[in-house]
Amino acid sequence: MEKSRIDLPIGVTLDRFIKSNEKDYPTAVGAFSQLLRDIALAAKVVNRELNKAGLVDIMGNVGNANAGGDEQQKLDMLANTRFIRALSKGGEVCGIISEENDSFVDLENDGKYIVALDPLDGSSNIDVNVSVGTIFSIYKRITAINSPLTLEDFLQKGRDQIASGYILYGPSSMLVFTTGNGVNGFTYEPSLGEFVLSNPNIQCHEDGTIYSMNEGLSNSISDSKVKAFINYCKDNEFTARYIGSLVADFHRNLLKGGIYLYPATTKYPNGKLRLMFESNALAFVIEQSGGKATDGNMDILDIQPTSIHHTAALYIGSKNLVNRLS
Ligand code: AHM
Ligand code: MG
Numbered sequence: 653m654e655k656s657r658i659d660l661p662i663g664v665t666l667d668r669f670i671k672s673n674e675k676d677y678p679t680a681v682g683a684f685s686q687l688l689r690d691i692a693l694a695a696k697v698v699n700r701e702l703n704k705a706g707l708v709d710i711m712g713n714v715g716n717a718n719a720g721g722d723e724q725q726k727l728d729m730l731a732n733t734r735f736i737r738a739l740s741k742g743g744e745v746c747g748i749i750s751e752e753n754d755s756f757v758d759l760e761n762d763g764k765y766i767v768a769l770d771p772l773d774g775s776s777n778i779d780v781n782v783s784v785g786t787i788f789s790i791y792k793r794i795t796a797i798n799s800p801l802t803l804e805d806f807l808q809k810g811r812d813q814i815a816s817g818y819i820l821y822g823p824s825s826m827l828v829f830t831t832g833n834g835v836n837g838f839t840y841e842p843s844l845g846e847f848v849l850s851n852p853n854i855q856c857h858e859d860g861t862i863y864s865m866n867e868g869l870s871n872s873i874s875d876s877k878v879k880a881f882i883n884y885c886k887d888n889e890f891t892a893r894y895i896g897s898l899v900a901d902f903h904r905n906l907l908k909g910g911i912y913l914y915p916a917t918t919k920y921p922n923g924k925l926r927l928m929f930e931s932n933a934l935a936f937v938i939e940q941s942g943g944k945a946t947d948g949n950m951d952i953l954d955i956q957p958t959s960i961h962h963t964a965a966l967y968i969g970s971k972n973l974v975n976r977l978s
Contacts, residue, residue, distance in 0.1 A: 673833070684790075686744050687790065690744070698821070701730055727784075730772075732769075735771050743761055745759060745766070749929070766790070773930060789815075792812075803960075807960070810933075813932060816933035818933065838850060854906060864912040873917055902969075916965050923947065944968070944978075947967070
């Protein structure tokens with residue numbers, strides 16, 4: 653059944669928005685609202701730290717590699733710590749998985765929710781002062797409350813998400829999320845310290861003329877559908893736009909119409925992007941805005957993850973463009 657939507661004016665605070673929409677939230681309304689507030693709080697803290705990048709010694713890498721083999725940046729670690737701390741203290745979340753951690757964290761409390769996080773996506777862009785983001789997914793725990801968490805609690809399909817979204821740290825910072833009843837965007841107002849509604853009920857155009865991919869990888873892509881699609885884009889004089897920060901590329905295409913592609917490559921035969929930390933959250937947002945996300949064979953949201961760090965090809969954005977690759 654289509655849920656009713658409460659239309660609130662542009663400029664209302666995130667807090668007021670959450671309160672007004674509580675009837676659409678899952679059971680344990682208060683706890684879920686608090687969880688959204690915890691995410692917003694962590695986002696503000698990370699935003700503050702990012703604004704200091706370059707001013708203090710928090711840029712550069714820490715010399716480790718994460719579970720996916722990427723170098724960890726100092727700010728990756730900082731964002732990871734800030735989000736995990738905010739979610740742990742809030743008490744609504746019982747378990748967390750993060751792109752920066754090898755395995756799940758059991759907070760050993762009676763919280764009802766599981767959170768999957770990419771605390772700082774596109775972090776190779778920080779040292780050059782280019783937009784980065786945080787991506788999050790929220791699920792309900794499966795096992796009984798007060799029992800130890802198991803992998804089953806985490807390896808849920810994207811279709812089981814009860815909320816997801818992202819924070820874009822850009823010229824202004826934005827929080828965009830869905831609870832399964834449309835997509836709303838909030839812009840951070842630093843002088844107030846509040847996210848305010850700026851983009852209500854975001855709809856992704858069915859068509860678009862922007863394609864976003866690392867075309868330097870063309871020779872290591874073997875999927876003929878992808879090769880044909882790149883030619884289609886060129887034949888039709890599409891605009892190529894690639895920041896290399898998934899959140900930023902996704903956000904632009906969400907608002908303007910377009911497609912983001914990360915196919916399988918020689919280096920990443922199963923795709924580079926992580927289902928649980930990146931693709932599922934954005935797939936839920938894009939579906940809720942009228943767009944589409946697939947791995948070329950099936951909807952991203954229907955893929956059964958086999959491990960926390962499961963990767964898959966990702967084609968996401970305007971429906972008619974994504975359909976050309978499915
Ligand atoms: P990260 O989570 O380690 O930052 O990696 C994900 C990023 C995406 O933000 C971006 O779209 C993609 O990796 C860029 O990859 P590439 O440099 O191979 O084009
Ligand atoms: Mg990432």
